[in-house]
Amino acid sequence: MIVAALCFRQGPGGLQVLLVRTGDGRRWAFPQGSARPGEEAPATALRALTAQSGWRGRTISPSLLHWIAPAGLARFVALAVAPAGRAGTGEGGRVPSWFPLTDASEKLAENRAGPAAARLVVILTEAAALFRRQAEHAAAGA
Numbered sequence: 001m002i003v004a005a006l007c008f009r010q011g012p013g014g015l016q017v018l019l020v021r022t023g024d025g026r027r028w029a030f031p032q033g034s035a036r037p038g039e040e041a042p043a044t045a046l047r048a049l050t051a052q053s054g055w056r057g058r059t060i061s062p063s064l065l066h067w068i069a070p071a072g073l074a075r076f077v078a079l080a081v082a083p084a085g086r087a088g089t090g091e092g093g094r095v096p097s098w099f100p101l102t103d104a105s106e107k108l109a110e111n112r113a114g115p116a117a118a119r120l121v122v123i124l125t126e127a128a129a130l131f132r133r134q135a136e137h138a139a140a141g142a
Contacts, residue, residue: 003041004032005049006127007057007081009098010135015128017104018083020052020094028107030120031096045081054090057081082131101128 007018007030019028033048035041042059049057059081090096099107104124109117 001035001041001044002032003035003044003048004030004123005045005057005081006030006124006131007049007053007055007083008128008131009083011098011100013100015132016098016100017124017128018049018053018055018096018098019104019107020090020096023093025093027111028097028104049081050087050090052091052094053096054086054088055096056084056087058084101125 009016009018018031020031021027022029031045031049031052033044033051035044039047046057046059049055101124105121108120108124112120
């Protein structure tokens with residue numbers, strides 16, 4: 001199972017998401033990795049986030065966004081997380097960068113076929129809505 005960490009923060013112009021370069025440097029992607037035997041999706045997402053971007057995170061909801069890859073080979077699970085500070089620089093060549101949501105959608109679509117790009121944008125939109133709801137809920141309880 002492939003697990004991605006969709007890491008959001010409030011930036012000066014609104015909500016931002018953290019993207020990293022893929023291993024070959026051709027595309028932007030969510031930090032992601034394969035679950036280790038016995039590892040739960042949230043632990044995989046947080047491990048991948050730190051390893052690839054140098055950011056630590058915390059899960060904001062137990063809700064997961066599931067997507068079965070078109071080839072049927074892997075299950076992709078996305079988990080919305082919030083940044084919890086820097087832990088290092090991350091893997092070399094990954095270039096972790098924060099993007100406003102509209103820019104992130106464009107970055108995710110670069111060098112990808114239409115259906116795959118469209119699905120990543122849907123996942124980003126759904127995760128951003130989840131993050132916003134959790135932030136509103138937390139603010140209302142404060």
